[in-house]
Amino acid sequence: MKRSFAIIALSILTLNAHAALNKWVDAEGKVHYSDTPPPDVATETVRNIAGKAKTDAPADHAPKSVAEREAEMRKAKQAKDEAAQKQAQKDAEAEAKKKNCAAARENAQALEQSPRIVTYDANGDRSFMDDAARAQRLEEARKTISSSCD
Structure with missing residues (x-):
């Protein structure tokens, strides 16, 4: 009651x-x-x-249909996927650059510290690198270091 x-x-x-x-x-x-x-x-x-005598909402505030909302969701998902792909590509490039930098540093260190360096030709024959070839490879390694390493 x-x-x-x-x-x-x-x-x-x-x-x-x-x-x-x-x-x-x-x-x-x-x-x-x-x-x-x-x-x-x-x-x-x-x-x-009470909402009496209310005017209708403007067209840009009107509720959207299900198809319009789904299209917006698909568009947003596609944009998100594209951004993720771009980010993955940037990450892969950065990783490759990091690996190139490490390899170039190791190569330069080996060229600077080793008294004699052995190379192999296409037939598998062993030969020793002369000083001119060594200096050229060291210069190439330093260029790679300067371009790959930050």
Whole structure:
């Protein structure tokens, strides 16, 4: 019984919430606010609690159809996938550059520290690298280091 009385009382009290809040300025320049506008005075609706006389939402705020939302989701997913592919490609390039740098440093270190370096030709014959070839390879290794290493 108490519960139904409380529900009835609350529903009666909320009937007043359907009124709009109007603002107007009288002849003396005073601003007045009221839920009922006076006759023969231009009023401005400040707040419309009940939603009466609401204008429709602009076209850009209209709810989108399911197909439009799915198309937007597909487009966003495609953009996300493309960004992930670009990032993976950048990561792969950075890793390759890092490996090239390490290999060039090892090559340069071997050329600088070893007194004699053995090379093999296409037939598998072994030969020793002369000083001119060694200097040329060391210069190439240093160029690779300067371009690959930051």
